[in-house]
Amino acid sequence: MDSVQIYISLFINGLALGCIYGLIALGFVLIYKATEMVNFAQGDLMMVGAFIAFGLIAGFGLNFWLGFLLTVVFMIIFGFLLDVVVIRRLIGQPQFSIVMATIGIGYVLRFVMPYAFNVEQIAFLTPFTGKAVQVAAMTLDAGKLAAVVGTLVLCAGLYMFFQRTRIGVAMQAASQNQLAAYYMGIPVALIFSLIWGISAGVAAITGVMMMPIANVMDPSIGFIAIKAFAGAVVGGFGSIPGALVGGIIIGLVEQFSDYLLAPGYKDIMVFSVLLAVMVVRPEGIFSQMGRKKV
């Protein structure tokens, strides 16, 4: 392979990984925008989604697409219930306590999933696993392309949902001004639960998309959310396009520094980029943060 091809494939790899980061980031930015809670368990929700899909597809032998769909439905319900049963009770606590609580939830999920499925690692076949697509002189990995295309489709879908449906608009209203929305008769508590549901659904989709990229996953796969956080901050915490763009930037930085630098330096590079952005432009690329109004 000549160097141009290497760079193109690095780019595609980075883009695919970045899309995964971007979607995880999107999940917690959705929650953050609406409820001002920061969900450190978002990566673990992705892991739960992947395990469920594994159970349905590899365990029960369901058709991939059917299993995928059921996983998403199940995760939406799971996210909804998580809010109703646990998260809702945290409202009014300091932000830090909520972060700690979601870290706690992550711990529990990382234990429960492998126990429930009685496996340490999961792998299931997707229509993209091991396939390649020929573009001009390049051979591209189908799983990675699917991740990129899937991200685009999902984002378009979410965009339509928030712009066009009544419930989506109500969610926007609730996230802009809770109290006003409440007075307008929008059931804010229900909306919050729905947002957790959607966020968990996005996590499930991310988890399935991750499968052909990762080949095998174990419960600790959720830790990649740390890089998704980095992406969200780089993009401008609280901004949805920022989450995606930031995630992709982090994915690209990771892939390129993995290739260009000595082995083992890619994480240092990723987090250095994060710190640099925080110092130079703390509001991120798409600035969203403001100050509390008094």
Place this chain on the structure above:
Amino acid sequence: MTFFKADKLAIHFGGVKAVDGVDFEIAEGEIFTIIGPNGAGKTTIFNLISRIYEPTEGQLIFNDEDITNTAPHLIAGRGIARTFQNIELFEQATVLQNLLIGRHAHRSGNLLANIFFLPSTRRAELAHREEVEKVIEFLDLARYRDQRIANLPYGVRKVVELGRALCTEPKLLLLDEPSSGLNVEETSDMAFWIKDIRDLLGITVLMVEHDMSLVNRVSDRVLALNYGRVLTLGSPSEVQSNEEVIRAYLGG
């Protein structure tokens, strides 16, 4: 000499001209009130004076000095203290601690003296405590001294916030809606205190207030504001009979 002066003060948030070229001057010893419908820009003026917001344009003069570029944490030391419309107390701390924080601008000594709690720190603490006790007595807060703010009713919190501002020993006191959320009795206490603050402590008061009876009782001059612009300035009765002000309140 100029005690306090806002000169062509303006701030724009994107397209919103929250304050749009406001001029006014306050004389030492005055009780000066800003009125205006919701969203008129009253709180924003306070935030500009306490330097939380950067003005888009204009100047702030206090004691003949330009404070337009003073860092926000230095404002208290210059002699300007404030309360907040929605009470910004230190919730998990006691009343006493809140008031002591009001003494921050007058602290002395360095970090190491604090860490080792040297005799100098102890002496300074006792002196601060005495000042705070004066305020406690003045506002009749003795009962609540050791209670945490989170456990106090709204009316008391309002008084504590006033007390905290007094502890900074201000020359100019900014009160953002001092009577909002108070019942009739508490409002009348508040009116007495505001008058006493001026008469006994000699502190100039700039306040934002909606309750016109309170405004009439205590204010020397009133400035009416709408959409970030001055409608009129004058005595309470003049302002209240002003056509434009009446129309602004009726939403015309």
Place this chain on the structure above:
Amino acid sequence: MRFVFKTRYEQDLRLWRHKGDLIGYGIFLAALLALPMFAGVYYVGEANLWLIYSIAAMGLMIAVGFTGMASLGHSAFLGIGAYTHAYLLQNGVPFVFSLPLGGLLAGAIGVAVGFPTLRMHGIYLAIATLAVALITQEIMSKWSSVTGGFDGLPVAAPDFLSIQSEAMYQGEWFSVGGLHVGWTELWSPVSLYYICIVVLVLAALIARNLLRSPTGRAFVAIRDSEISAQSMGIHLAYYKTTAFGISAFVTGLAGGLFAHQISHLAPDAFNIFISIELLLICVVGGIGTIQGAVLGAAFLIMLRSFIPIMRDEVTAGAGGVEMLGGLVRFVNSPGLEAAIFGALLVVFIIFEPMGLYGRWLKVKTYFDLFPLYKKSTFARQKSYVKTERLR
């Protein structure tokens, strides 16, 4: 509530609130000092871990509990303290200098980290410190000439104090209660134990002194409302940096002690989970209180040694029973310990946000007021999502 008659303002500046408190702390300290005379070396080792975690958590408490700055990076400060101390010891610097130097370096790095991140709000700081923790760990494994890389760094035993339960042939000064104290290089957990107590008392004093002085009040003010802190004259950047620096310093001191506890340093000993454990201690113990750090650490250490015991008991008891196979698998699954911690964290935050120390205060108040105690004394006000951002 016991009513304390106060006749002088100085009473509020004391280290304790009333005589009962003073006696309580006195008994506690005496019991601590006497422990190695009764307990075996194994328990002294566990107690060391408890004391070290208490100190580290006390440091974290200054940032998280007093100032409201969430840090996921304190594993790094623990590590910096540990590596610096071990490296200096190895190069012949005496213990009494190298331990504080480790703390100071951690503190300096804390300031360096804190400073640029100050403009940011809660969650940003958490993510920035997380990044610092991960980078620090990478550096520990890559900077082999100093840290020994993955092979790690052995920790030299200090040579100035030895406390043993067996008689010493040389260098013995005196013996008390079965403990032989001497100036030799015979190092034992008991020696470390007493050093830990000294550092713990110092750390508690620093924290308490801060709290009763303007600096600590400024921290608390920043925690509860940055905007009004600022308009009271508090320089946010200065005090946040200071808080973070002191916090990192104290945790760095704990790191130096921790180095002796584990006796061989490796980068993995300072992973991000240590940060989370320290945060857990703060939350479970009682956020914003000094006592909470000690109580929370005790809780964590006890739970940690209890879980394996329970695991063995369950496995032995139910091992042969077919029906209980799931249970056996449950207790033997990896991650159980972490899951229990996680669940407890959630339970505490929901049901006892004031932590163990808060619970203790309630119990005490209950008995002080008996039979007049009202549940509402400590009731939390109903609250809404308090916005931290401008819309």
